[in-house]
Amino acid sequence: MSTYGFAAMLAPGSVAIVGAGERDGSVGRAVIDSLRAGGFEGAIRPVNPGYETIDGLPCFPNLASLPEVPDLVLIATPPETVPGIVAEAGRCGVAAAAVLSAHLGRGEGAPIGAARRAAREHSLRLLGPDSIGVAVPGRKLNASLLAHPPLAGDLALVTQSGTVASAIAAWAHRREVGFSAILTVGRSADVDVADALDHFAADLQTRAILLSLHRIEDARKFLSAARAAARVKPVMVLRTGRHEALEESPQTHTGALARPDAVYEAAFRRAGLLSVDTLDEMFSAAETLRRQRLFSGRRLMIVANGRGIGALAADRLAERGGEAADCAEATLEALAEVRHGSSKNPIDLGVDAEAHEYATALKPLLAARENDALLAIHVPTARARARETAEAIAAAVTAVRPDGGRRKPVFAVSVGESPAAAAVYAKAGIPLFPTDADAVDGFLHAVRYREAQDDLMRTPASLPQDFRPDVETARAIVEAALADGQSWLDPLSVKRLLGTYDIPMQPCLLAPDGELAAEAAWPMIAQGQPVALKLVSPDIVHKSDVGGVRLALTSEADVREAATRMIARVRAQQPEARITGFAVQAMVPRGTRRELIVGLAEDPTFGPVVVFGRGGTAVEVIDDRALGLPPLDLRLAADQIARTRVARRLAAYRDVPAADVDAIALVLVKLSQIAIDLPEVRELDINPLLADADGVLGVDGRVRVAPYRLRHSAAATQNRDARARAAGVPSTTADTVSPSSTATEEAATASPASRGDDAFSPPVGPGVTEGEPARIRATHAHLAIRPYPVEWERVMTLKGRPIQVRPVRPEDEGMFAAFFAEIDPEDVRLRFFTPMKHFSHAFLARLTQLDYARAIAFVAIDANTEQMLGAVRVHADANHESGEFGILVRSDIKGVGLGYALMRLMLDWARAEGIGRVEGLVLAENKAMLAVCRRLGFEAKADLDDPSVMKVTLAL
Structure with missing residues (x-):
């Protein structure tokens, strides 16, 4: 989560090319040609000791000899030379470099590792290796190997693959699609996809982000950045290599089902990204989301001038998992004069339908409650040409949008190229597609994007609210197995472990041999229950593969015989396998299960x-x-x-x-x-x-x-190293740490109770005790998405008044709405610097939908009345260097110390997260808040742009 150096990388005043040459077709020469063809207005500085000039440009022997420090350095030299050039660029004060060279190897001992270390030593941002450069058409920058200078537009393209970037750029060039920027991160020695997402999420010139990636190295960093970006603009992702073979064969059914392509898809969905399979789908999705806002529902009604073309669209909808809308009798009656045939969906207007008949059909369908979106398909005929029909459809749609807003979404198909019709649809804000299949896919992209956004807004608790598992017993079962050298739990331990989480399992008995298995089975058989006999072996995962499961045994003799046959078969097929016994279970009647x-x-x-x-x-x-x-x-x-x-x-x-x-x-x-x-x-x-x-x-x-080892995330490592360099302290990074050491190092800042603050009682929550927050956070480091931080729940006692304080959850939106409805308007003005009477869903969602890897908000609730008393929040920047806070407390309880206590808790969280400083804006007239800030050690200065506002800052 770092955007250091992006300004220099994407808006350089000068560019140096190390490895430039005269030879046509060389990388160094191609980049110079691209810069010139794109109209770059800054200085272009070739660097190569073998030339005095290159294509009329003065050439310099090294970076130190340049007349100025370039903002961006492009490196196109042999792999072994790259680390030295990066180090030289860092010593010269260069902010960013792109390594176009390939084959830098893997690991810290290879050139890629040396280049990474050199870049971090000098706080230089490094793009690549295996990058084909960067292009920002709006700034006439094409420092890339793209075949054509990209057009200016509002799509940001971020790719790991240079060839995919070239293909997308070529595709877009043919269709006159423009970009705000194109960034190829290559193998990401430093700058990665997550960093790019952080930058383009905040970029005002970017409307949507297109991602093409093959592999993610730091899942938590990526998902945090992706979730943050997807909250503010559409992000579409195309993953290459989805069906690559697994490096290791999974040992369980669930492992076999959780193939990497499916896991990536689940992660993209959870992050609010729209996943696509092809380049055509990517740009189709971009077009859909550009013209169509999010809408609820997934029922599509199809209208066409012909049964065949409508049926094709309906087939496509069914094949892709879409839902065809029904048509109520009242709606059918309203369509009687234009509807042909008996189909309720698609609605067939007949091949001779005229333009005005589309308008007649759309009016009741737009008003109908049984559909969520409409698809109007038109095949031009002599009776209804493309433009006339487009005008009729656009007029019908805009007639029910008198305020210019967008209500029920409408998608259009006009078969055949008609620029005039396209212009009409564009003006009306109706997405237009060349075929019925493209239109259905566009509709489903919008549906799935909205569903992904819904998933994005979910931030579940790390423990369900009414669920109390026996975690300590579960840990003891796992630790005992590990201490005994086991990698697979025996059946009884499995049942006990699942029982600690109240997961119902059919009882089983263990027996060391066939004779004792028969004895264990007898009471069940005597009650008329057939039994199942299963082999128990730590070396055999899939028992059925070796005949290790026998069902419906109805006598002791059957059990003995089955056990004997199992052992004989295993000895023949896997003689080295250890057999520890047999599991005996009563058969479960299937019935309707x-x-x-x-x-x-x-x-x-x-x-x-x-x-x-x-x-x-x-x-x-x-x-x-x-x-x-x-x-x-x-x-x-x-x-x-x-x-x-x-x-x-x-x-x-x-x-x-x-x-x-x-x-x-x-x-x-x-x-x-x-x-x-x-x-x-x-x-x-x-x-x-x-x-x-x-x-x-x-x-x-x-x-x-298997034993667990905690790994630092790359983001945390980079942030710690960057702060160490800024302080002039060499950084030392360990690859792994133990959870216990992390807890020891962080406990002092993670738990206010450990410092003896009278306002706080120890943390409360399921299984959470004093000093636990750091340990829980360390344990959660294996998760790609940080759960609701139950370890930060507190009970405060302020002047004898019990107050529950906990992190905000998404379901708190209603409580926040009630809070704002009742709070003094003056309190609202002091908090938001302006009077506010209406608090929209979007506004409240921003307060309650949090990514706990980047932000926290604590809400204070009266323990007796359950009324909200106030809240504090802090949101870290992309670099995790600083956090901006905001606080609001009801005026009728001011003076009891709630504001001070909430601020203390917020600062504790910021320290525990490693945030360097916390800052905020306070109205100069808000004396009470300024007094709290001074008491906590904040420095207050008048804002240079607005003297009525004070900027308060506290270094942590």
Whole structure:
């Protein structure tokens, strides 16, 4: 999360090219040609000791000999020379460099590692290696190897691949699509996709961001930046290499289902990004979101002048998982004079339909409640030409938008090129597509983007509110297994572990041999229950593969025989496998139960993943699954279930009642919590999980464990190193630390209670005690998305008044609305510097929808009345250097110390997060707030632009 040096990189006054040459086709010469062709108005400085001039430009032997310090240096030299050139650029004071050279190797011992160290030593931002440069058309900068100078526009393109960037730029050039900037980060020795997202999210010249990436190195940094960017503008992502073979074969069903492409897709969805599969889809999505605001619902009504073309669109909608809208009888009656045939969707206007008939059809459909969006398809005929029809459709749409706003979305198709019709649709703000398939895809892009935005706004708690697992017992089970050298828990330990999270499992008994297994089975058999016998071996994960499962055994003799056959078969197939015994279970009557699979898998990039799908031994073949990143709440879990095909079987059909979907969702939430609490649990599956109207029951479970090592995120390392350099202290970075050492180092700042502050009691919350926040945060480091920080919940006692203080959650929007409705308008003016009477959903969402990796807000609630008393927030910048705070407390409780206590808590959080300073703006007339700031050590200075405002700053 660092945007250092981006100004110099994207708006340089001068550019130096190290490795420039005269030879046509060389990288150094090609970049000079690109700079000139793009009309760059700054100084172009070739650097090469072998030339005095290059193409009429003075050439210099090295960077130190240049007449000025260039803002941007392009490096196109052999790999082994790159680190030295980067170091020279840093010593000269260069702000940014792009390494166009390739083959710099991997690891800190290779040239790429030496170049990275040299750049960080001098706070120089490094683009690449394997970059093809940067282009900012609006500033006439084309410091790249693109074949054509890109046009100016409002799309920012960020890619890891230079060839993909070239392809997108060429595609856009043919279609006259422009860019605010094109940035190729290559292999990201320094500047990466997350840094670029942070920059372009705040760039006023960028309307939408296009990403093309292959692999993410720092998942938490990427998702934090992506979530922040997606909150303010559309972000579309195209991932290459989606179907590459796995480096290691997964050992469980859930591991096999959690393939990298599916995990990336789940991560993109959770971050609010719109994932696309092709370049055409990327630009189609960009066009859709440019002209169409977000809308609720997913039911599409299709209108066409022909049954065939309408049916094609309906087929495409069904194939892509869309939902066709119904048409109510009243709406059909209103369409009677223009509707042909009996189809309710698509509505066929007939091949001879004239332009005014489109307007007649659209009027009742725009007013109908049974659809969420319309698609108007027109194939030009002699009776209705493209422009006439476009004008009729545009007029019908704008007639119901008298205020110029956008209500029900309308998409249009005009088959054949018609610039006149395109201009009409553009003026009306109606997305236009050349084919029915493109239009349906455009509609679904908008739907899925809105669904992704909904997921983005969810920030689940690290513990469900009414759920109290026995975490300590669960930890003890895992630690005992690890201490014993186990990598797989035995069946009884699996059941005990899942039991600590209240996940119901079918009871089982363990027996060391076949004879004792038969004895254990007898009481069940005597009650008329057939039994299942399962082999127990730490070396055999999939028991069915070796005949290690026998079902429906009805006598002791059957059990003995099955055990003997199992051992013989295993000895023949896997003679080295250890056999520790057998598990005996009573068979579960299937009845109307559906067979599902749930579990956890570990992704090398994004960490733990929650898996849900259709169960059984053929789960990989069926491949009906949906993935989610922890933390989950019930809504996210329900959405995950709904994305599978098996979800339809969970509904009622014929005489089969609906399964308890809420119970299934709760299991997913509990598994998510296991992933949060127990990072040592690397894989887990429950297969099958049986579900019916009465709830769920797990039949078989497996859990793989391994020691956990905490890794620093790249963002934290870069920020710490940057602050160390600024202070003149050499930085030393360890690759790994233990959670215990992190807790020791941070506990002093993480817990106000440890400093004896009378205003605070120790932290409260499930399983959280004094000194726990740092340990919990260390444990959560394996998660790609930081959960709701329950460890920062507090109870304050101010002048005998108990006040609950906790981090803000998304569901607090209603409480904030009520707070603003009742608060003194003068308090609002002092906080926001202007009178405010209306607080929109968008405004309140910004206060309550938080990315806890970047921001915190604490709300104070009266413990007796449950009324909101005030709130404080601080939001860190992209570099995590500074944070801007804001605070508002009800005037009727001022004087009890709530404002001071909230500010103290906010500063504690900022220190624990490593933020360098906290600052804010306070009206000069707000004497009480200024007094609180002075008491806390803030420095106050009058704002140079507005003397009525004081800027307060506290270095941490």
